[in-house]
Amino acid sequence: MKKYVLLMMIIGLGILAGCHTKTFTPVPLEMKTLISVNIKDGSLTFLDLENNKVFTEWKIKQPIKGASLLPDGKTLLLYGNELDKVQLYNLAKGTLEREWKTGKGIVNAIVSNDGKHLFFADQHKNAVRIFSLRGKELGIVKVGKKPLTLLQNNSGTKIYAVNFAEPILSVIDVQRKRVIEKINIPKASAGGLIREEQKQLWIGGHGNGKEIQSNIHVYSLETGKLLDMIHAPKMPIYFIETKHGIFALSHGTSMIRKYNEHFQETGSLQIGANPFAMAAGEQELYIASYDSNEIYKVDQQHLKIIDKFPSGNGPFQLIIREGHSLE
Amino acid sequence: MRRWSMTLVQKIWLTMSLGVIVTISFSYFLSHYFYQKLYVDNVEKTLIEEGKNLASDYHGGPITDEYRQKVEWYNEKSTAEILLVSNPRELSACLPFDIDYDSLINEEDRAKLLKGEVVTKTGFEERFGRQIMGVIVPLLDEQRLEGVFYLYIPLASIQEITTEVAYIWIPIAFAFVFILLIAGKMMADRIANPLKEMEAVAYKMAHGDYKTEIPICSNDEVGRLAKAFNIMAKAIAEEDMRKKEFLANVSHELRTPLSYVKGYSEAILEGVVQTKQSEQKYVKLIHREASRMERLVHDLLDLAQLEGEIYPLQKIPLAFSQVIEDTLEKYEPFLQEKNISLTTELNPEIIIEADYDRIEQVIHNIVDNAIRYTPAGGNIHIQLEQINEHDCRLIISDTGKGIPKEKLPFLGERFFRVDKARTRSEGGTGLGLAITKQIIHLHRGRLHFKSEEGKGTTVVIELPTLNGELEE
Structure with a gap:
């Protein structure tokens, strides 16, 4: 009900605001930028990573849940399960360029590694939808209940959809547009990591009901069998692998842990309050602290906090946009 | 509707x-x-x-x-x-x-x-x-x-806990309301009952019954109203009584001369009177009685006018002693006839603002009475003096037979006579002192009497002087 009222208000505001296109502070194309999607107030925070400072903040004031950066490096796609469309903003101009009618329920969007497709996790249709970069829907693949996390292989030909409300992970063949494999995973799983060379699939989660997930489940990419469980309390939900190791973020205890190839914990750090997202640079990690509205900069090698920046209300996703040369 | x-x-x-x-x-x-x-x-x-x-x-x-x-x-x-x-x-x-x-x-x-x-x-x-x-x-x-x-x-x-409190509270509240409502009813009755009685008494009064009194049970506004109502009822009853008395008096006063006139004229008409001389005597008697009636009617009219309160007085400054002397002059023959000595002691400086004719009438009425009731060889003393800055006093005392003490308060009432036996034959209408009292009242003065039986009567008139009038 509350959400419905909020939605009505937002739609009303949208109608009012729709009369003239709002222009935000443009983000220069050449600037290396960290984009933070803040879901409590529907804003975007841009950090200038060259000068280590907050560059600007866009108050979109819409119920956005996440963003995805298109390969051109200047188009940012925004989505939210309460929005009936995805919005494409031009960062360099600070304007809304296009909107694609998708219907409600989009909770995640990723660009394929080959740069040809967009994949949407749609919780209303319980499907993964495949779009072209121009906004044309190329296909829809039914998966389990409430798909949330989307992972892909290096070539972008396989999509791994983690279903939140069903203990199943659906593997999709993009070419054939269908589910080719199902892997049993714990219920309420979220976040994951594909290690193609090691043929490993790491899956995190919140835990079902009162039970709290404290382990990372490692599966075989080939057989779908559970290989190992790594203790990482509580609620590990975000993973990144860099040359310094594998990093797992547990939001229940606000812990970041670092692992080596042998699943051994080589370091840990308590950071922020209820952090949900990470992004990796060359030597550093950026971590979004959801409850304290901060972004931490952490040294990957030594797991030490280097810096922190204020963000909008409720940072939920971090994206690094490399600086593009002006040509 | x-x-x-x-x-x-x-x-x-x-x-x-x-x-x-x-x-x-x-x-x-x-x-x-x-x-x-x-x-x-x-x-x-x-x-x-x-x-x-x-x-x-x-x-x-x-x-x-x-x-x-x-x-x-x-x-x-x-x-x-x-x-x-x-x-x-x-x-x-x-x-x-x-x-x-x-x-x-x-x-x-x-x-x-x-x-x-x-x-x-x-x-x-x-x-x-x-x-x-x-x-x-x-x-x-x-x-x-x-x-x-x-x-x-x-x-x-x-x-x-709150419901528990409510269980105790509600019956108490109901009892309280009940008691207050009954008390309210009683109080309202207490206020309204005297009013109802007043209403009944007023209706009775309208029908001529002035005797009923409202019982006074309190000293509040309603009680005081009842008291005032009782006083008013008494005053109306008295006034009614006076009116009846007055009418009785007037008819009585008129009946005597009328019966004389009727009797003598019948005697003449029926030829009972035989001599011219007797006839002359009867006609004289008829004329005397007619004059008496005329005087009576004149005095009544005069008194009615004076009592009307709006009677216009022709007030002018007067040397009071002069007015007295002028009036007394006319009595010299009567005084000599009755062998009464007159002594005066008048302050010539007293000026009053008054109606000359009316003041003369006052002195006339009083001196008339004094002469009438003072036996031969008696004395009448007239004194005019200043009592204070604002008032003067005129004292007329005689050595007549005096007035009984119990009758003093009734002096000045219409048709009141000290001696009922000495009535009409002596010519008075019984209205003289009533008129005098009214004139003095209109001049904002006071009139009172002192008397001792067998020794004489003193009439005291106090009037404001011109100074006093101006200051007022």
């Missing part, structure tokens, strides 16, 4: 009843409101204090089992239910993932708790399946919400 009207008693009673009922119900709701508010507030305050005390033992970091055990022990002893919640799921930590789980605290509460604020809850809580009054105290490690204390007591117990 006839308007529905209420009696005074009904109005007073209705007003009082409404007042009582409104006051009682208002006080009920007010006390109920305050009771609930104060009590609930007090419970809330206690819970918050307890929660904060418990939270003060938390010094950051993960919640230890030892701490949890302590809280459990305390929970057993405490009247309130105390939960130490550290499950991030219950604390809505996973909320952005839209988890289908009914957390103990919602997003809004979490935002408050993260700021270190205490959250309070009153009402139905699904988790506990009952009405509760609860407070949530955050356990913060810097900005991390490590856990919360959820303290609550079932709200039913609060409501039980």
